[in-house]
Amino acid sequence: MDKQDKQLDLKPITFNGVELRRPIIIAGPCSAETEEQVMNTATELAANGIKIFRAGIWKPRTRPGAFEGIGSEGLPWMQRVKRETGMYTAVEVATAHHVHEAIKYGIDMVWIGARTTANPFAVQEIADALRGTDMPVLIKNPVNPDLELWIGAFERLNRAGIRKLGAIHRGFSVYDKTRFRNDPQWLIPIELHRRIPNLPIICDPSHITGNSDWIQEVSQEALDLNFDGLIIESHECPARAWSDAKQQVTPKHLKLITDALIIREHTIGDKPRNELDEMRSKIDVLDEQLLQLLSKRMSISESIGKYKFDNDITILQTRRYDEIMNDRRAKAERFKLDPDFVISIYELIHEASVSTQNKVMNELAKAKQEDKQ
Numbered sequence: 188m189d190k191q192d193k194q195l196d197l198k199p200i201t202f203n204g205v206e207l208r209r210p211i212i213i214a215g216p217c218s219a220e221t222e223e224q225v226m227n228t229a230t231e232l233a234a235n236g237i238k239i240f241r242a243g244i245w246k247p248r249t250r251p252g253a254f255e256g257i258g259s260e261g262l263p264w265m266q267r268v269k270r271e272t273g274m275y276t277a278v279e280v281a282t283a284h285h286v287h288e289a290i291k292y293g294i295d296m297v298w299i300g301a302r303t304t305a306n307p308f309a310v311q312e313i314a315d316a317l318r319g320t321d322m323p324v325l326i327k328n329p330v331n332p333d334l335e336l337w338i339g340a341f342e343r344l345n346r347a348g349i350r351k352l353g354a355i356h357r358g359f360s361v362y363d364k365t366r367f368r369n370d371p372q373w374l375i376p377i378e379l380h381r382r383i384p385n386l387p388i389i390c391d392p393s394h395i396t397g398n399s400d401w402i403q404e405v406s407q408e409a410l411d412l413n414f415d416g417l418i419i420e421s422h423e424c425p426a427r428a429w430s431d432a433k434q435q436v437t438p439k440h441l442k443l444i445t446d447a448l449i450i451r452e453h454t455i456g457d458k459p460r461n462e463l464d465e466m467r468s469k470i471d472v473l474d475e476q477l478l479q480l481l482s483k484r485m486s487i488s489e490s491i492g493k494y495k496f497d498n499d500i501t502i503l504q505t506r507r508y509d510e511i512m513n514d515r516r517a518k519a520e521r522f523k524l525d526p527d528f529v530i531s532i533y534e535l536i537h538e539a540s541v542s543t544q545n546k547v548m549n550e551l552a553k554a555k556q557e558d559k560q
């Protein structure tokens with residue numbers, strides 16, 4: 188039986204009584220740097236129809252000495268954004284002091300950053316500081332892929348009476364690096380949705396990818412997985428940004444991204460997604476992981492081909508072949524898979540791997556021949 192939770196007591200995130208429409212788009216710079224940078228970016232974003240403006244005021248940085256945020260000095264700039272553009276404002280909070288400051292300066296929404304969600308003491312402190320307010324709070328996933336810790340943070344806020352809650356999926360820090368800065372591990376937010384169906388989930392493609400070239404692709408993937416919205420870092424001049432320069436996009440680029448998004452029919456917001464869709468999403472994600480692994484395996488076969496060529500070793504070595512098949516057959520049983528099915532897959536994989544090695548060795552032999560001539 189799948190795990191079930193006591194449902195949270197939630198209400199939709201509204202500003203001035205108006206509920207946010209899917210897809211919710213939040214945009215703004217990683218950090219507020221100067222009043223001019225904040226106002227220039229905000230004015231352009233507002234002109235492009237963005238309704239919620241984000242900016243980091245206090246920045247949790249990996250190493251000390253990096254820009255750690257402008258601090259409270261930037262809060263009047265956020266007030267000015269609200270006054271002059273009409274956008275709602277959102278900042279990250281990590282301590283009770285941040286919460287009090289955000290409230291004092293009329294910030295409309297706060298989010299809890301990934302490093303903070305990983306620390307229950309800090310989350311509890313924030314929850315206690317927000318008690319008695321109606322502040323909408325978005326909670327980023329913890330840096331480590333731990334769904335229980337993420338859900339625990341929602342429970343802490345909810346027990347303090349905060350009902351306008353939402354999740355931000357920003358990927359996970361993993362040892363085995365992928366092309367992305369933070370591994371999306373889509374199964375985790377999908378499982379979060381299954382466990383707390385009425386919680387809106389927003390994707391943060393900026394912190395997942397760490398690269399402005401891939402924001403479009405990940406944003407579309409998130410919407411196809413029925414996410415409720417996106418939070419995207421946008422800076423008037425990304426190259427000059429004081430933090431996260433590589434992943435920020437100009438407001439113009441952001442508009443190209445959002446204009447190109449295809450919003451498919453099914454919505455997570457107003458009707459519960461059906462179970463079949465949910466299971467299919469999981470299969471799609473797992474298949475992508477299988478393909479990624481296969482591609483990693485093939486690139487090792489290429490390196491093996493090169494090694495064998497350099498060291499004059501034959502491609503096919505019967506002993507190794509037997510070892511692989513015996514080992515995989517035993518593992519198949521351990522994973523409760525039909526061993527014959529697994530062996531047929533491995534025969535195909537092995538054949539492809541041999542032909543990859545063959546190809547590499549032939550190419551190297553040809554190049555060597557040409558060198559000699």
Ligand code: PEP
Nearest residue numbers: 217243300301302357394
């Ligand atoms: C941010 O949104 O700028 C930020 C610090 O993100 P995260 O907590 O996801 O690292």
Ligand code: MN
Nearest residue numbers: 217420430431
């Ligand atoms: Mn950032």
